[in-house]
Amino acid sequence: MYIQYTMDQLCLPMDLEEDIPENHLVRVVNAAVNRLDDKIFATAYPGGGRDSYHPKMLTKVIIYAYTQRIYSSRQIAKAIRENIMFMWLAGRQRPDFRTINRFRSERMKDVLELVFTGVLQMLADANYVQLDHYFLDGTKIEANANRYTFVWGKAVVKHKAKLQEKVHTLFETIEMGEQQEEQKQQGRDLPELGEVSSLTSQKLEQITRQLEAKLQETPKDKPLKKTVRALRKDLLPRLQKYEQQQEILGERNSYSKTDSDATFMRMKEDHMQNGQLKPGYNVQIGTENQFIVGYSLHQRPTDTRTLKPHLEKVKAQLGRLPGTVIADAGYGSEENYAYLEDEQVEAVVKYGTYHKEKSKAWQMDISKVDNWEYDEKTDTWTCAAGQELTFFRESLEKTESRFEIHKRHYRSTHCEDCPLKSSCTKAIGNREIQVSLAYLRYKKQIREKLASEEGYNLSVRRMHEPESVFGQIKNNRGFRRFLLRGLSKVSLEVGWLCLAHNLLKQAALSQQRERTSQA
Numbered sequence: 001m002y003i004q005y006t007m008d009q010l011c012l013p014m015d016l017e018e019d020i021p022e023n024h025l026v027r028v029v030n031a032a033v034n035r036l037d038d039k040i041f042a043t044a045y046p047g048g049g050r051d052s053y054h055p056k057m058l059t060k061v062i063i064y065a066y067t068q069r070i071y072s073s074r075q076i077a078k079a080i081r082e083n084i085m086f087m088w089l090a091g092r093q094r095p096d097f098r099t100i101n102r103f104r105s106e107r108m109k110d111v112l113e114l115v116f117t118g119v120l121q122m123l124a125d126a127n128y129v130q131l132d133h134y135f136l137d138g139t140k141i142e143a144n145a146n147r148y149t150f151v152w153g154k155a156v157v158k159h160k161a162k163l164q165e166k167v168h169t170l171f172e173t174i175e176m177g178e179q180q181e182e183q184k185q186q187g188r189d190l191p192e193l194g195e196v197s198s199l200t201s202q203k204l205e206q207i208t209r210q211l212e213a214k215l216q217e218t219p220k221d222k223p224l225k226k227t228v229r230a231l232r233k234d235l236l237p238r239l240q241k242y243e244q245q246q247e248i249l250g251e252r253n254s255y256s257k258t259d260s261d262a263t264f265m266r267m268k269e270d271h272m273q274n275g276q277l278k279p280g281y282n283v284q285i286g287t288e289n290q291f292i293v294g295y296s297l298h299q300r301p302t303d304t305r306t307l308k309p310h311l312e313k314v315k316a317q318l319g320r321l322p323g324t325v326i327a328d329a330g331y332g333s334e335e336n337y338a339y340l341e342d343e344q345v346e347a348v349v350k351y352g353t354y355h356k357e358k359s360k361a362w363q364m365d366i367s368k369v370d371n372w373e374y375d376e377k378t379d380t381w382t383c384a385a386g387q388e389l390t391f392f393r394e395s396l397e398k399t400e401s402r403f404e405i406h407k408r409h410y411r412s413t414h415c416e417d418c419p420l421k422s423s424c425t426k427a428i429g430n431r432e433i434q435v436s437l438a439y440l441r442y443k444k445q446i447r448e449k450l451a452s453e454e455g456y457n458l459s460v461r462r463m464h465e466p467e468s469v470f471g472q473i474k475n476n477r478g479f480r481r482f483l484l485r486g487l488s489k490v491s492l493e494v495g496w497l498c499l500a501h502n503l504l505k506q507a508a509l510s511q512q513r514e515r516t517s518q519a
Contacts, residue, residue: 028507066500073101134322137466143262145279160242261487265301303330337442
């Protein structure tokens, strides 16, 4: 009546591999990691102490866990005890969650990029990627930090300035009250504080010590005692705190107190669905055939300043840059175009106003310089009314990264009686424009590339290259918040995600190729 069932009898075969399908994802992960050279992991293990778990075993376990939407070290350790696939990868060994977490966040900090490059080389050898077209995009992922404990750069500057002013006012009061006594004690008056903004905690510490020494000589001086107490207990600690906060901020405008490397960014998806700011990181990836070819982590919310450091990291990893970089308008700037030109990389990168320039309203707007004519021989611009704007001076602008933008200024001579002036400019006098000829040249090149069949196809392909990868990571695999804290550890977490994605993609394509060959 029933199939024989008993739990008290030993069953054969005992090899776990017998229960794993031939084309299962776990076999792809196992084969990929096994092909890596053992020397890659040598730097992570300097030697000494008891024997460690094999780094290849831990690497396999973590990568496979990330493909299965398991990110917690405790959940990974539980899977090793309960899941057949994990048991087989671990060889029935049982590392605890501390070992797993220490390996992925500390041991692999100098090794993970080599592992990623090694796997990428395997994909290139198998003709999955060719490193010809590099589709670049970024997304923001929330940090493992409190959303409501933040430090804002402008607030720090404001409070620090108020404190410095308060200290100056306090010292002016002391000097006025003791002017006669200081004149008697020649050469022993307080040192000059200098400008308000130049007051540092080191200088204030030095002055406070001098006042404390003076208080030892006149212990009954109540105003001086009150001043020393305010400096030591309140003003000096606050100034030190503001300076420390400014050092942490660097060029950023904010950071989280629970993860000082995380910057507050406006996320497209919010836990309260109201678009509030949350601490996070800007993850940049470059893809080809939906494989992740390069990745980097940034603290800036905007994409414009991330292109150069991202590609520099890719160049260091792969030894060269891809032939063509395709990106959206968020990366379009004169600095980025100049960098790609210097590196001899073809750029298919839209600029900010590319789509607006195609609209009828833009093309009919006579105030736009893009609708005017430029004579390169005479170096003059001709407006919609037919008047010439001649060159009269040149200016130099520097970006935050110290990139120099040379702008030429042109001015008309007779705008007073022009019937089109109200539509052209709101200036009282003659119309003046400033133009970067280099940027105009780059924009013209981009328009020509995007108008070509190849450029158009690449720009359309970009829409489903990195975007699909982000959809897989954030929606299908549910990774919307980092588990680790700190820039270096979070960067490692991104590396694990990229490795898991690439091997998942390889497994899917391998099965697809096999089905096609059988058909």
